Amino acid sequence: MKYLSKLFSLLILWTFCMGCTKHGESDVLIPIVDTIAPNVGSAGDQINIIGSNFSTKIKDNVVIFGVGQPAVVTAATPTRLTVTIPEASDGAWVLMLRVKNSQTIRAGLVTIVSLPTITSMSPVTGPAGTQITLNGTNFSSTISDNVVKINGVDATIQKVSDTRLTAVIPPGATSGPVTLTVRGKNATMIAGSNFNNFKIVPASEFGTPGQAYDISSTVSFDYANAIDTDGNLWGINSKDGQIYKLSYKDGSVLKKVSIADIGFDNTLSSYGGVGITRDSNGRLHAYIAGASSTGSKAYVVSITNTGVVTKDFATVLLGSSGLTAHDFVILSTGEVLTTNGTGYSTDDNDLVRLNTNGTYDIYYEGARARDLVVEGKELYVLRYFRGVPTHVLIEFYKLDHNKVKTTIGFPYSAHNASSVNYVNGPLNSAVFWQLEAFTMANGDIYTGESYNQLIRKVDLHTSTLEVTKIAGIDPYTPFPRPFQVFTGSFDNVTLPMITSLLYDDKHKVMYAFGFDGKITRLALN
Template identity: 25%
Template sequence: MKKIIIIIITLVLFGSCKKDEPAPIVVPIITSINPIQGNPDTEIAINGSGFSTVVSENIVKFNGVVAKVSSATSSTLIAKVPISSGSGLVEVSTSKGSANGPSFTYIPDIFVGGIESNGSKFVGKYWKNGVAVNVTNGTNNVTIYSIAVSGNDVYLAGYETVGSVKVAKYWKNGIENILSDQSKDAFCYSIAIDGTDVYVAGSEFNGNQYVAKYWKNGISVSLTNGQVSAEAHGIAISDGNVYVTGQEALPAGPLVAKYWKNGIATSLTDGKYDASAWSIVVSGNDIYISGYEDNGVNYARYWKNGLTNALSYNGNNIVDQIDQIVVSGSDVYVAGRQSKTALYWKNGIAVPLTNGSNLSFAHSIFLYGSDIFVAGNEFNGTAKVGKYWKNGSAVNLTNGFFDCSPWGIIVR
């Protein structure tokens, strides 16, 4: 009888010990992802095991950037590729642990803003990865000079000719925002987004002269008093400061290139010759501005903190056109044109994009990693073909039946 009791107690104790053992920890494991490459916002299936069935309990990262998870099972997560995340490992974390999966190849989105003729009128549009999106209906002629992208929102700035009046506007996701009163000519040349604020630089006729100004969320801020002609061309926002480039005439007539910081003007030229400032970049404590001075010797140039850097091509100092400037570290890039050749300069050294046999333009430049993107056009004998160049290789945006002028490019 004692032996039976001992055996029963032993079995009870053994059974109690088994019940007290903790459940095994199920850590996440990634076995595959599909697809393995894609653009921002592409939905990716992450396959494996050990995922939480509660969406919010799964933290997914692409190359270290947190992604939005839309659905979850224990074996599959669906997540969107974060904007500007770049290429790198996919990671899943739960309360139980973390796992690294295969590497994902990030393909950036390429946005190009501009205009294309429909045979009778110029239509405002942008191209996303080569696919055109019209923002105007072709009833009136439109000119687009600038593009900005923030999140999933696409902004274009320019003007629309309504009757005999040029109306300053910007478009957000195809919805127009009228900036001028539509009674006198007005133009928009550049747009910048800072958080939820929209800044547009341009000019508006006051009945006597053009006034340089910018609009913040549709409210105009005049930079000149309207007694002499002036224009605002480029705009940049840095640390809450508003920088605008442009030109203002002297009473005697010559145009002075200048920029305004929070409305305070700084002249870049002395007024001996016509000059104008176009694009601006603020990098740390340095201010870079592209423009020109028509002194008969040097035309295209950029200024760094007010100091002139002349640009030339094949020994020719009279460069025909200068446009956007961008900066990466200590490297300075400027897009432009000499005679028929579209080109850009890197630290003052010209890099031609076309061979000079057909008239071509380079209007905008953007740097993405080690890649250099330039937007412009080239005449094909019939029309100007809209295109961009990636590291010198051309990608056509239009079929060449009608004129097209891309003026801005953004890659992210």
């Protein structure tokens, strides 16, 4: 009997304990979340959920992003879960958590961001202190979230948005890759890009490569201008009849050639200028039209770097004022050429050769030349030759010493159209807006547009003659510009309404002249 009593007591105790076990398994504690660290990341990143009442069995912990985006739990302790962020679109996601059979709780918010990319960088060369611009995606608008280094040395970030960042190359930096880290994530280059190698070069008084500079000119230069061998600018202003020289450093007027300085003809009472150019030996020459008591006169003259004017020869005055000629160049053969018209679509002008005996002849008939550039032994021509209400078909061509013409390409130039932007790509399908001028640099054509206020490059080294933008604000906004930035990086500078472009090969700078008297100097690589 005593034995049966003990057995009965053990049975009751066993039944109670079994009940406790079953009851304990069903009463799972609700998890508690204190924090999520980090709470920003990209797909594949790991985050930590820190709190209590988690299961040490990984499969017992279920983590969901938003609705139906399960995440993989890679490690679990009673107080920490390590979770991999799943593939999901950018934005703030609600993180939900369930442990065993507990109720599902809202654990917090996790922001998913795509990895940053760099699509371009400019400039790619310059001295310490150069401002560079990185374009791309998924940058942080908070400056401190972004870290830029050049060859391992921290650069100073000036301004940043989600897609554009400007930074300054630091002192002591050496040539090498420019890297960007956003919230600890390394930015990747787009496929095929190698924009992020920066070359350190010595500082130049002509400016930092990739930067544009406003020159404060006191006069408005006209179309045909020149650069002397020291890098100074020379131009003739038809309105006040003066020849001007501007310093390349600060734009101040160093020399104003007056009538009194033209000692070979003291009868002149006034004069204006068609243009000024440099010959193949580096000497400056001008074509001037003067007035005197005995009538109109015209001369081709030489100008020294100090502004001394001497007569090359007396010549013919084209047009009633001598100013209907639009351009003036001297070939490597010494032949002096101008035009007998402006070269607009309704003006079928010719290239005219001015002879030293005072006569002239037609050098090339039907040129319709809007702008002329001598490059080595060839003459490059911008030609307007078909006008329609809103567009003009144009042509780039060149003439050799035998006047054999070689066509380069046929883009369009839009005129007087309020909604035209521009089209890059192969030259024959490119669109310009009021293309007024061009120059040659490093064997390629650089164009200037007055309406778009852009400089673009025609790459003559490519089979399709690719057209790309070099400088000017993009995307285009109708003029007058709502903002004015006359000094800055190529892609963030307001250029003048371009009427003339010049390239100084010796100092690797380009000058853009505008209708409004503004001049911009651009330091090329």
